[in-house]
Amino acid sequence: MKKIEAIIKPFKLDEVWEALNEIGVSGLTVTEVKGFGRQKGHTELYRGAEYVVDFLPKVKIEIILAEKQVDGAIEAIVKAARTGKIGDGKIFVTSVDQIVRIRTGEMNEAAI
Numbered sequence: 302m303k304k305i306e307a308i309i310k311p312f313k314l315d316e317v318w319e320a321l322n323e324i325g326v327s328g329l330t331v332t333e334v335k336g337f338g339r340q341k342g343h344t345e346l347y348r349g350a351e352y353v354v355d356f357l358p359k360v361k362i363e364i365i366l367a368e369k370q371v372d373g374a375i376e377a378i379v380k381a382a383r384t385g386k387i388g389d390g391k392i393f394v395t396s397v398d399q400i401v402r403i404r405t406g407e408m409n410e411a412a413i
């Protein structure tokens with residue numbers, strides 16, 4: 302089993318969710334996060350004063366999948382989230398050793 306964490310632009314969330322839904326991903330967790338990479342923030346003007354916004358709003362999607370679904374999920378996320386501009390995000394894939402569904406006690410792939 303694998304965990305996919307994708308950091309994307311907030312306005313791309315619906316497109317990514319639809320793309321994942323089309324390939325059979327049934328559950329995901331979404332968190333509003335802030336951060337920066339190569340963008341290094343930007344400058345804004347507020348009431349005539351200029352200030353730097355270091356952390357940009359992003360959305361983090363977390364999905365646990367069987368290994369056979371990982372490549373399709375990555376492809377769906379990339380296709381749906383890509384704008385071609387800096388700051389489109391990143392995808393991280395890590396191994397998951399164990400899953401337990403609290404309500405039923407099901408374990409591992411049965412708990413996904």
